[in-house]
Amino acid sequence: MDMVNKCKKIWSNWNLNKKILISFIVVILIGITASYFMFLKVTRNRTLRQLCETKVLLLKNISDKETYILDNILNIMNMFLTDMDIQKFIKMKEGTDEYSKLQQSQLIKDKLIEQRGVFSNIDYSLSLIGFLEDAYVSNSSAYTKETNKQRMEEYRRVYPNKGYQLIWTHGGSYGEKGTITAISYIPDMRNGEPIGMLILDIPEVVFRQVYQEYVTEQENIFLMNEEGKVISSFETEAIGENYKETELYEDIMGYKEGYFYDVKEKEMVIFVKNPTGKTYIVDTVSYAKLIEPYKNVSRSLPVVFAMVSVICAVVSHQISKSIARPVQNLAEEIHVYCAENNHSDLRYKNGDEISYLEQEYHSMIQRLERMIEQIYAEQELKRKYEIEALKGQIQPHFLYNTLTSIRYLNLTEQKSEVDKALAALINILAVYFKDKSPWESIEQEMNFLKNYCFIQQVRYGNNFEAVIEYEEEITDMLLPKMLLQPIVENAIFHGVSDREEGGLIEIISGKKSGKIEIVVRDNGVGIEKTKEQGKAESHGVGMRNVQERMRLIYGEGASVTIESEADKGTVVTFMLPFITESD
Known part of the structure; x- marks a missing residue:
């Protein structure tokens, strides 16, 4: 031996x-x-x-x-x-x-x-x-x-x-x-x-x-x-x-x-x-x-x-x-590089160039892995900040519109309606601030939208009806908080708010082709009419906010499409991947 x-x-x-x-x-x-x-x-x-x-x-x-x-x-x-x-x-x-x-x-x-x-x-x-x-x-x-x-x-x-x-x-x-x-x-x-x-x-x-x-x-x-x-x-x-x-x-x-x-x-x-x-x-x-x-x-x-x-x-x-000769030349170049960049050099521990290259290769892999982890952490932090910034754009806007609606009810001395609207807003804020997670279930999002639509129905004198439906088997599926709120807000303010009565907003969720399909449909004036009325800028900001959040969160795994026709309304369709708490 x-x-x-x-x-x-x-x-x-x-x-x-x-x-x-x-x-x-x-x-x-x-x-x-x-x-x-x-x-x-x-x-x-x-x-x-x-x-x-x-x-x-x-x-x-x-x-x-x-x-x-x-x-x-x-x-x-x-x-x-x-x-x-x-x-x-x-x-x-x-x-x-x-x-x-x-x-x-x-x-x-x-x-x-x-x-x-x-x-x-x-x-x-x-x-x-x-x-x-x-x-x-x-x-x-x-x-x-x-x-x-x-x-x-x-x-x-x-x-x-x-x-x-x-x-x-x-x-x-x-x-x-x-x-x-x-x-x-x-x-x-x-x-x-x-x-x-x-x-x-x-x-x-x-x-x-x-x-x-x-x-x-x-x-x-x-x-x-x-x-x-x-x-x-x-x-x-x-x-x-x-x-x-x-x-x-x-x-x-x-x-x-x-x-x-x-x-x-x-x-x-x-x-x-x-x-x-x-x-x-x-x-x-x-x-x-x-x-x-x-x-x-x-x-x-x-x-x-x-x-x-x-x-x-x-x-x-x-x-x-x-x-x-080529291997020896490569070993020499690595030795020079390590000396110039203050990296540990194992060249003279033995005379085998292959062993030296192997050790330097593993050392290089470790350095690359550390750099990749660092870059990934920085990118993840950056993405988190961008998502939070986008949410930050939604939250003040949402509170501003909601409080404006309640103030309007108060000025018109609709005391009972003010009380109902405040109760709905408290429910929304309680859920929002209680859970710090950026995700919520389909059921929670739909309850949030019901409260939000109720507040706006009180604000506009119940001139539209909100229909919210979702399949039982996707109840616990997760999606980003307040992802649908800007789209529903656009449907109300830029779609059916000007109607005296007969407005309809439908929010339907279900499974399709291995994904979650969420359809937000209104029978409002359509996007072209919105442009004519000078409301297109605020409408586009909300949509861009939603699209950017989806890109940062899902990458290529999700999509959103818009179909609109003047005087007939707008349909926004989301196709989102299945995500549960275990994921």
């Missing part, structure tokens, strides 16, 4: 140029090393594949030569299988006189000698044995009549199927270890039933001579029959071995040719099947010996690896300098 911490400390004290250089060298060396071993593997596999494919072609050539021998053996046996004299000799009935037997036997022997002369290029011996006791002829010096009859009985038991068979016999049975035996049943030409057997013995060396010249050091070529027995081998001690229970036998069976790696023996196995003799020509060669040519190639690779590594190190140094 101490070593890890020590390495981390050394790494942190290195400058950017050195870090990039080391990183490049490590990455490049890893890449070169991986490429080196991949190249070795690919080269080895390709070399191995080429060598094995060459071996397959060689085994096919050996197979062709083996086929030539097997075809000659088959021709020899076919000549005797179809010979009528042999048919007659094997089917001799019991009781035939001795002279006739000897005469017939000599005839068959002469035929054996004659055919031996025809196929003098192959060393073989042939025994003809009938299933009757006396039918026997042989030119073999290695087997007696009794032995051959015993061999026939064994072959009939082991190979009960009819036809041509190439089999292996070994010293533990009736033959010599170096002998390959071909047997064939002799059929009765009339009904096809077997009446005897041909046994042809060939020295194993006849087959070994075909391939022994191709065997090299740490290599062995052998012939194996379909039962897994070795019938011929360059290493003679392997003759008679049985591979049937081995992985080699399982991997070969069912394929015409191929090659594979024997993990247990650490050798490559190449094989080709000879369809004529139903045998496999198998070549086993030491894996180390087989890839020896590849090693000559691999010996030069470390030198190439070293040269490439040196070149990569030089190139990495130049690249690291080009990458690190």
